[in-house]
Amino acid sequence: MTTPRRAQERTEEGGVAFVGAGPGDPGLLTLRAVEVLEGADVVIVDESAQHAGLAHAPGEADVVDVGVDDEGVTLTAAARGRRVVQAAKSGKRVVRLLGGDPFSHATGADEALACAKSGVPFEVVAGVPTATSVSTHAGVPLVAGRRRSVQLVDVGGKIDLRSSSADTLVLTGVTEQLAHVAEALVDAGRVPSTPVAVVSSGTTVEQQTVVSTLADVGVDVRAAKTEPPYVVIVGDAVDQREALSWFETKALFGWRVLVPRTKEQAGALSTALRSSGAVPEEVPTISVxxxxxxxxxxxxxxxxxxxxxxxxxxxxxxxxxxxxxxxxxxxxxxxxxxxxxxxxxxxxxxxxxxxxxxxxxxxxxxxxxxxxxxxxxxxxxxxxxxxxxxxxxxxxxxxxxxxxxxxxxxxxxxxxxxxxxxxAAPPPAETRDAIKTGRFDAVVFTSSSTVRNLVGIAGKPHATTVVACIGPATAKTAEEHGLRVDVLSPEPSVEAVADALAQFGSSRRLAMVEAGEPVLKPSQRRRSGARRKTAQ
The missing domain is CATH 3.40.50.10090 (Rossmann fold)
Incomplete structure (x- = not known):
């Protein structure tokens, strides 16, 4: 096997590392990817979702976007390759972040070839592939039972869908042409009733999955008002989603939770909330x-x-x-x-x-x-x-x-x-407005002072916002400020209050499912009247 010219010669003095940024969740970056990012002088990106990986790069690293040119036109693979080579030839350590896995990305291999032809040393850091990881997060097993054949197709590459006969088909890069893709698959011999799962914002807490059939998927996705690009899974494997959906059924999936603490103070609480699928947002209420x-x-x-x-x-x-x-x-x-x-x-x-x-x-x-x-x-x-x-x-x-x-x-x-x-100083106007209008799904108070100070600097949380308190004294202060306490921690620890909120969310979700109602977050529901106080 031949080795691309100088591919093994990457040194600390320069070169390019093509790093798989994964499917969207920054938590799916590999340890090697984080290690390489920490040593970067230049980070090159082309998709907004990759910017989460920049948190691991040095603050002084230059960030270069090669998605579009100065006139907003999408750059070709050749143009991107030239820019990568140009950055590396300055002697700097360049990290090229690519969605999913570098060699599964539409332009990753072409950009690496540009480095090889120019004598620029490079390495490739494998990433979590988008097609397989999004399918997993959607609860759809690609290989199970007698279904053994899987075909991964990048629709952006204009692959002929008539050649697809695999048991399970996973399409990436699907945008507005979803309905046409479904029609093409039917024309290629797939029955109109074939199950389809359409996933947007896969692996993130904004993930949405629409389950339909080839005959109805275009209409169903438009009705759901989800945003492309999509990962589309076609085949009987989609039928197992109801039993295997594990990500979108997390107790606090997608909940925007207000944490009235600094990032330093909120570390353990925010981590516990994320494990239940929530999106914690820290808002400092005190200054030391x-x-x-x-x-x-x-x-x-x-x-x-x-x-x-x-x-x-x-x-x-x-x-x-x-x-x-x-x-x-x-x-x-x-x-x-x-x-x-x-x-x-x-x-x-x-x-x-x-x-x-x-x-x-x-x-x-x-x-x-x-x-x-x-x-x-x-x-x-x-x-x-x-x-x-x-x-x-x-x-x-x-x-x-x-x-x-x-x-x-x-x-x-x-x-x-x-x-x-x-x-502390009041949070930005956008945050204050979100607090007052109910765009937060929950707020977690960890002391009486966090209650008093949050109300003082930002106003009272909306009536639809679930209020969780770490103990009786904090709950009493919240009630004195006109708040309804929904969740009371059984013991005074941040892990316990996060777990109590997760139990509340799980019970709430189960009640909606049993009632045949759509599972909506508190911020998506505008209830009238007071809700019953619930202690966990």
Missing amino acids: EPPRNPQQIDKAVRGMVEGRYEWIAFTSVNALRAVREKLTAYGLDARALSGLKVAAVGEKTAESLRSWGIEPDLVPSGEQSAVGLLADWPPYDEVLDPINRVFLPRADIATETLAAGLNEMGWEVDDVTAYRTVR
């Missing part, structure tokens, strides 16, 4: 700022380094961050806490400590709160404890529950304001 008078925290941190305290208690990740920043400013690191006993109010704070190289001595075994921490905190013992003082860095608005409880157990507490929480 240094205390107005930093002398108190400065004095406490110096005392900590000098051995003034027996314990330090972190009641939030923000408190830990404030202390770390102070130590860094003094040229110190985690070793400054050696000899101290360290307490964390919950697992999230404990994880942040471990990432800093510190294993906490105390984490509540029960409720992850100040009350839970007090329940496990040992009372001061004059014999066992050489020092009776506790350093408690906290927010300016935190309650005094922990400090008061420790005092009762014989500890002296330096209750220090380590940071201030202030209301």
Whole structure:
């Protein structure tokens, strides 16, 4: 087997990596694709869906679009190849993102040949093919039982459909010519009643699938008002979709969920929501700022380094961050806490400590709160404890529950304001309008302050928006602000509240199916009157 000229010579000094961007879901990028993107100097794209992959490229990387020319005319494969070669010859590391798999893409092979002919070193990073992955996400098995023959056809390539006799046919690149394609398949000998599944926005949370027949598919797709391009699956395999549809039947599939937290704070919650098919959108409601008078925290941190305290208690990740920043400013690191006993109010704070190289001595075994921490905190013992003082860095608005409880157990507490929480700036007008008009399907409140601040900066969520709360105190605040609480978490954790919302969505979906109603998201329904309060 011959190797394309210099194809194996890709070096760090330059060259092209043709990277399969997958079918649309950025989560389907391969590990190798992410690795190559992280080292890119130039990223070349031609479809808007590929821009999600840019999140893995360096911020200073140049982005070049070779989809159309300056006049909006689609570039040919040869023209795209010339632009790729031109970018690589500058000595930069070029990543060419191609939908699906590079050598299944309409112009991928031609662009790689242009590099080979020009002596430009290149490599090919295989991607998840669009045809097979979209079929899988639509719940249609391409090979099952006696159906073993599958043909993949790029309709954009103007393949003669009369030559298709496979059990299952998967067509990609189908746009407005859908009805003509169906007619051509009937003319080629397929019976008009042959099942057809038409998938738009495949593998993304906007995925829509229309199941029809060759005779009716044109009319049915127009009625569904879906947007091309489509992946079209033809054959009896489509009949198994009803039993095997796993993606579009996720509990919160396609739900736009408002998360009133910063991206940094919302990581675990947003991940849990995505696993149920939701699209989380973080909107910061608070901003963390240094205390107005930093002398108190400065004095406490110096005392900590000098051995003034027996314990330090972190009641939030923000408190830990404030202390770390102070130590860094003094040229110190985690070793400054050696000899101290360290307490964390919950697992999230404990994880942040471990990432800093510190294993906490105390984490509540029960409720992850100040009350839970007090329940496990040992009372001061004059014999066992050489020092009776506790350093408690906290927010300016935190309650005094922990400090008061420790005092009762014989500890002296330096209750220090380590940071201030202030209301964040209002979100963009488009987001505020979406909140007020019901374009969010749900909102998840993780504290009373997120309720108060969201209402303060953006207004009350619409009556159709499902409201989920992390605990009774948060739910009470929501009700005091005129909101109807639909979901109450059984325990105060972001994973639990996300799971409770998913259970609510699943029950809601099942009720619609059993009633013979179309499964619509809350944002698609305008209900009159109050809905019954539902606790999960």
